[in-house]
Amino acid sequence: MAGKQVQVRFCVPDLQKERANCSFNKEEITNIFDGGEHNTETRRKLQNIIFSDPNLQDPIPPDYMSHEQRYENELRKAVYVMKKFMTDPQLQDIGGGPEAIKWMYNSILRHAIHKDGNPLMLHFGMFLGAIMGQMSEEQQAEWLPKAMSGEIIGTYTQTELGHGTFLRGLETTATYDPVTDEFIIHSPTITATKWWPGGLGKTSSFAVVMAQLHIRGQNYGPHPFVVQLREHVTHASRPGITVGEIGPRLGLNSNDNGFLRFDNVRIPRTNMVMKHSKVLKDGTYVKPKSAKLSYGVMVLTRVGICYDVCWQLMRATTIATRYAAVRHQSELEVGEAEPQIIEYQTQQYKVLPMIASVYAIWFAADTLRHTYMEVQKNINKGSDLDLLPELHASSCALKALFSTDVTDGISVMRLGCGGHGYLASSNLPRIYTSTTPSQTYEGENTVLWLQVARFLIKSFREASKGGRLQPSVAYFKNHQTQTRRITDLSNSGLVSGYERSVLSMLEAVAKQLQQYSEEGMRYEHAWNACSVRLVNVAKVHARYIVCDQFVKALAKYEGSSGVRQIMDQLCRLYMIYSVTNDQGILLKSGALTPDQCNLLEEELGELLAALRPEAVNLVDAFDLHDEVLDSTLGAWDGDVYNRLYNEAMKSPLNKVDVPDAYYKYLQPLMKSNL
Numbered sequence: 001m002a003g004k005q006v007q008v009r010f011c012v013p014d015l016q017k018e019r020a021n022c023s024f025n026k027e028e029i030t031n032i033f034d035g036g037e038h039n040t041e042t043r044r045k046l047q048n049i050i051f052s053d054p055n056l057q058d059p060i061p062p063d064y065m066s067h068e069q070r071y072e073n074e075l076r077k078a079v080y081v082m083k084k085f086m087t088d089p090q091l092q093d094i095g096g097g098p099e100a101i102k103w104m105y106n107s108i109l110r111h112a113i114h115k116d117g118n119p120l121m122l123h124f125g126m127f128l129g130a131i132m133g134q135m136s137e138e139q140q141a142e143w144l145p146k147a148m149s150g151e152i153i154g155t156y157t158q159t160e161l162g163h164g165t166f167l168r169g170l171e172t173t174a175t176y177d178p179v180t181d182e183f184i185i186h187s188p189t190i191t192a193t194k195w196w197p198g199g200l201g202k203t204s205s206f207a208v209v210m211a212q213l214h215i216r217g218q219n220y221g222p223h224p225f226v227v228q229l230r231e232h233v234t235h236a237s238r239p240g241i242t243v244g245e246i247g248p249r250l251g252l253n254s255n256d257n258g259f260l261r262f263d264n265v266r267i268p269r270t271n272m273v274m275k276h277s278k279v280l281k282d283g284t285y286v287k288p289k290s291a292k293l294s295y296g297v298m299v300l301t302r303v304g305i306c307y308d309v310c311w312q313l314m315r316a317t318t319i320a321t322r323y324a325a326v327r328h329q330s331e332l333e334v335g336e337a338e339p340q341i342i343e344y345q346t347q348q349y350k351v352l353p354m355i356a357s358v359y360a361i362w363f364a365a366d367t368l369r370h371t372y373m374e375v376q377k378n379i380n381k382g383s384d385l386d387l388l389p390e391l392h393a394s395s396c397a398l399k400a401l402f403s404t405d406v407t408d409g410i411s412v413m414r415l416g417c418g419g420h421g422y423l424a425s426s427n428l429p430r431i432y433t434s435t436t437p438s439q440t441y442e443g444e445n446t447v448l449w450l451q452v453a454r455f456l457i458k459s460f461r462e463a464s465k466g467g468r469l470q471p472s473v474a475y476f477k478n479h480q481t482q483t484r485r486i487t488d489l490s491n492s493g494l495v496s497g498y499e500r501s502v503l504s505m506l507e508a509v510a511k512q513l514q515q516y517s518e519e520g521m522r523y524e525h526a527w528n529a530c531s532v533r534l535v536n537v538a539k540v541h542a543r544y545i546v547c548d549q550f551v552k553a554l555a556k557y558e559g560s561s562g563v564r565q566i567m568d569q570l571c572r573l574y575m576i577y578s579v580t581n582d583q584g585i586l587l588k589s590g591a592l593t594p595d596q597c598n599l600l601e602e603e604l605g606e607l608l609a610a611l612r613p614e615a616v617n618l619v620d621a622f623d624l625h626d627e628v629l630d631s632t633l634g635a636w637d638g639d640v641y642n643r644l645y646n647e648a649m650k651s652p653l654n655k656v657d658v659p660d661a662y663y664k665y666l667q668p669l670m671k672s673n674l
């Protein structure tokens with residue numbers, strides 16, 4: 001390789017062996033997840049700059065910091081990165097590239113620098129998202145430069161003590177006063193207290209506040225308003241504002257999630273966020289094209305969460321797979337050397353389907369992102385909003401499916417690392433606690449499934465009338481007259497099996513809804529009485545979308561045959577893993593027979609064996625820097641035992657041989673027993 005320096009990196013012999021024979025071009029896969037070769041190069045340059053900067057190191061492991069120290073340490077790094085990004089010429093040159101770079105940059109910061117939450121996360125995610133997506137052009141001109149420069153820091157405050165899911169039940173009011181041309185923002189009850197928003201407790205000086213819009217005694221429903229919470233320079237909370245932090249959580253404890261109350265706080269009328277709805281000076285309300293457009297920031301964040309959890313799964317699978325290749329335990333044959341635990345089929349069944357899931361999630365998230373962008377383009381052009389229900393249903397479905405799959409997957413990865421997976425230094429506990437809240441925030445998953453079901457039932461009825469169908473349910477048309485049984489077990493056959501099962505489930509639940517209605521039950525109660533079945537069908541439809549898009553993404557893939565082949569195997573594994581997990585459903589709907597299920601289970605075993613030698617190379621291809629993994633078990637070199645030992649040495653309890661607590665408590669007890 002003339003002119004190119006090949007860097008030789010140390011890794012343990014087990015990993016050397018795994019890496020010696022790779023059947024595909026790893027770099028090509030890395031490029032898929034970065035969105036192209038150029039992006040990979042840029043990400044690596046960014047990583048080199050960020051990870052070699054001493055200002056971004058933690059003075060001690062955050063696990064040994066107090067609550068206040070963690071917050072301060074994270075805020076210090078977040079502000080440093082923000083300034084560095086704006087001023088460092090090196091970063092200016094690299095940054096601002098294609099979208100994918102911003103995504104990767106997000107992931108570097110979110111996963112490597114801000115290990116347990118970032119007080120500026122909501123500023124960059126939802127506050128800026130609200131400015132860019134929900135404000136008129138004049139408003140953007142006023143607010144965007146201030147927010148981008150850090151002159152103001154904001155968050156998104158919607159959830160209240162009393163209501164998170166049911167937005168129409170929010171109690172905070174924004175009452176228009178035409179005399180002063182102002183809104184009065186007020187929390188009338190304790191349950192109206194805003195509760196949860198990230199960065200609200202101590203960091204944000206402004207917030208987008210969702211409040212019920214009242215004009216001349218009429219309630220126009222929840223709308224967003226920008227409210228100043230803290231004074232410039234002193235940062236003291238402003239008159240009429242009570243704000244603070246809500247206390248320790250399961251995870252993400254460096255982010256100051258907060259509470260907020262308003263006592264008749266006046267803001268200018270022009271602080272209403274007015275891209276879609278407006279209030280004129282005389283109090284006239286100008287309706288938006290759709291009342292749901294004010295929920296747009298949530299939709300955007302749901303798309304973001306699909307990618308976010310995918311990165312979390314990449315991290316967890318990398319850690320568990322490398323560990324499975326260096327860990328030796330038990331015997332396959334009596335008296336033989338202990339094998340790598342990845343030789344056990346059950347261990348392969350833990351890691352390989354999760355590696356395949358990373359691809360499945362990525363391709364489906366990408367399609368969702370494109371739908372989002374198309375809808376956004378239409379909104380900006382002022383054209384129709386035909387695709388809005390599709391976007392809402394798909395973003396709810398995929399956010400709910402992926403946040404659940406990934407949370408469960410991370411848990412399996414932790415179990416796959418045995419006891420060491422329970423250690424903080426494996427990083428699996430923190431990856432888990434950073435991921436599991438995604439099942440709750442941005443729409444609690446059960447509630448989102450019910451939104452998907454609502455869309456499915458409507459579409460099912462539309463299909464039976466021969467009406468127009470949105471793209472994700474276009475398949476409803478095909479199956480009105482088809483039998484349920486599939487005859488071929490190819491990928492497209494299995495996708496069709498899912499389609500048929502969804503339709504069979506919908507048919508049954510629609511019948512039950514109808515029957516309850518005929519018996520005199522009100523529709524809402526009939527809906528509630530069928531809601532377990534409704535959630536189930538929504539889940540199967542979501543799985544159908546993901547399988548279908550995995551197959552379609554591969555059909556379009558134009559890379560090398562080696563990568564194509566490995567991705568085909570991963571796609572097949574994902575399909576069979578999904579179908580065998582859902583076999584009760586597919587059998588019940590008549591899409592599959594028991595014999596077909598047996599054939600698929602046999603093929604599953606063969607696929608695990610075929611993919612086993614590629615496992616380490618597959619996770620290497622995610623190209624996650626050791627700083628991003630932050631794990632004793634998952635580092636590139638596989639030097640697990642030295643790393644575990646060295647991390648244990650950092651425990652403050654190990655600073656002295658005998659701790660003070662011994663003299664205070666144990667010694668008196670032990671002496672008295674002498």
Ligand SMILES: CCCCCCCC/C=C\CCCCCCCCCCCCCC(=O)SCCNC(=O)CCNC(=O)[C@H](O)C(C)(C)COP(=O)(O)OP(=O)(O)OC[C@H]1O[C@@H](n2cnc3c(N)ncnc32)[C@H](O)[C@@H]1OP(=O)(O)O
Nearest residue numbers: 125158164165167292295300303304305308392441442443
């Ligand atoms: C350019 C590239 C784009 C890429 C995108 C990337 C963006 C990156 C952005 C951010 C980066 C983030 C990176 C990820 C980081 C992850 C960390 C995140 C940090 C944590 C953030 C957490 C923040 C929060 O939690 S904020 C609070 C969120 N709260 C909720 O989600 C509340 C959930 N509740 C609801 O959504 C609703 O209340 C509801 C939908 C459950 C019910 O609403 P409703 O009562 O008003 O409605 P109905 O049930 O009566 O239905 C009426 C009708 O409306 C339709 N509908 C409802 N919602 C929508 C919608 N959003 N859009 C369109 N249509 C909607 C519904 O389907 C019904 O329709 P019908 O036709 O059937 O009548």
Ligand SMILES: Cc1cc2nc3c(=O)[nH]c(=O)nc-3n(C[C@H](O)[C@H](O)[C@H](O)COP(=O)(O)OP(=O)(O)OC[C@H]3O[C@@H](n4cnc5c(N)ncnc54)[C@H](O)[C@@H]3O)c2cc1C
Nearest residue numbers: 156157158159163164165196197198437441442443444446
């Ligand atoms: C880490 C974290 C960060 C957050 N950040 C923010 C933020 O920045 N800004 C913000 O505004 N909010 C934020 N939230 C709040 C979050 O959006 C809400 O917690 C979430 O929307 C769920 O609402 P809830 O807590 O009221 O749950 P609830 O709605 O009370 O849910 C409780 C249970 O009731 C069930 N339930 C509720 N309604 C229905 C229904 N219609 N049908 C069937 N079952 C139902 C749910 O399924 C669930 O099992 C955050 C939350 C967390 C955990």
